[in-house]
Amino acid sequence: MPEESEIISRLRKLARVTGEVLVGIGDDAAVISLPGGKDLIACCDLMVEGVHFRSEWAPPRLLGRKALTVNLSDVAAMGAIPKFAMISIAVPPGFRAEFIDDLYKGLFEMANASGVKIIGGDTSSSRDSLFIDVSVIGECESGRAVTRRGARPGDRIYVSGSLGASALGLSLLEDGFRLDGSNVVSDAIRAMSRHLAPEPRLQLGRALGEAGLATAMIDISDGLSTDLWHILDESGCGAIIHADAIPIAKSVRSFASDAQGIDALRLALDGGEEYELLFTVRPEDERRIAELLISSDVALTAVGEIVERGGLQLEREGSLEPVQPAGYEHRFGVK
């Protein structure tokens, strides 16, 4: 199978953006111009057993929740509001009816909590793996969608929440820890919950979009380093981020201080599936971000600046080092 990034670059060539398609393949979601002052937002995200999750460690309710969350996060990253969802699911033999019930329960819980209506879907059997594909349709005011391409030199780089816990949670799950196991401690539960039940930053994404405050935005699904690279690639500029400024999750700091071999900064830089928002802001709008923070349900941290060129560099104790995109790439395209 060809590299996923190769497929997407070929697809982008095939599917040129024209007419009412304002943003096509290659951003968090597509944007379509509608008559009547609104733009339509559309995205889909696939979760495949053995690739994105293992059914032995992902409780079905959380799995259903997350399958929708990753799409809601994409819509949030466009500064838009999710409205409708469709769910396609293929179920291998041996899955009990309760598993499927719980999975849908999680999906509907997240849909209800975020004001999204489930309008359709498809279900099939499958030979071996469980497969969940969710499509979400959303909307925003005409011309307000935030893409990856608007960052300009001088812009400040912000990230919501804290980072690293999802990747830590994943490695704990891989090591045999379980959410309901007796072998877990509180920081481990926090990290695993972060991986299994991320929160979409809907309120923040919408507020940034409606206020026109973000010049570029993406959700952190592949990791801060890789996702910032996506913004730099699309915007045609470079960035410097400051090691000291990166908001490392408390559970990660605590694990790193106890356990050898855990590099907290590396987890925060490269860990994927955070579903925090990464966005850039014009320097003159920094005060408005501070105001937004007051009414926001999530922390916002300035982690660096957009510069003319030089790719992505990490400033640590006064010296700069290049950062390659090291987040894992199992997903691509509109994600």
Add this chain to the structure above:
Amino acid sequence: MPEESEIISRLRKLARVTGEVLVGIGDDAAVISLPGGKDLIACCDLMVEGVHFRSEWAPPRLLGRKALTVNLSDVAAMGAIPKFAMISIAVPPGFRAEFIDDLYKGLFEMANASGVKIIGGDTSSSRDSLFIDVSVIGECESGRAVTRRGARPGDRIYVSGSLGASALGLSLLEDGFRLDGSNVVSDAIRAMSRHLAPEPRLQLGRALGEAGLATAMIDISDGLSTDLWHILDESGCGAIIHADAIPIAKSVRSFASDAQGIDALRLALDGGEEYELLFTVRPEDERRIAELLISSDVALTAVGEIVERGGLQLEREGSLEPVQPAGYEHRFGVK
């Protein structure tokens, strides 16, 4: 795993139709009211290796084409126009780059031929089977979407094209015949092509929708008998169809006359994946159907009438026999 029809009835209860959702789970596609005189149509359809196709007999270009076609057919069955598509695909190890390229080639060919823009998607690896999930967004004039629920006693029942060839083609493929094999005869190629490369009835569906001519409509994916049952269930009435009137495909008639054990009528009644349109028309509109036929690219045949009750009955040589829905049900929901 619970029965698919059970899952859908539970989902329909969870996802009640309210507000701007005019049609939710359980029709060929969902219908959403938009400001500005248009309704939005949305559907998705899953194709799973080993369930819906086998990669050893489905050329990848035709597979890509069909993955989109089955969705276009759903949009046509709503009397609407498809506009945009998203493609999610999970590819197991061992699939060559050319296979994926050809699959996308088929998808884009069908998209271009039908005026549909590919706006996004997702790609993943998978452990074992190839999965393709396509979502399509379309539109129609406000209030013009044709559902399964508008059939009334006295309405005439029509079907487009001819029936039975897809099921015959599938059984030939299962018996080892191949599209490019030397062991095939012309009728076999015709039947297998019908199964592997069905045509969406876009022009007809749109014309029926825009003219307000169909009181209920569905595409034949599960088989004439099962899909007519869907209309009867949703519309709360019965139907009589006439054995002599059912348009049996030429390849099916020809095979049935040569081969023992092939029941041509049964194939036409119960064979799925035809993607012909099945619709009902008020008796006073029959003349308008005749006019439509002149400009249509496909045959239309009156096969029966909607009656008050009595389920679905087949009239054969003057006597009536009940018909159970016997089409296969591997897909459900919005399909």
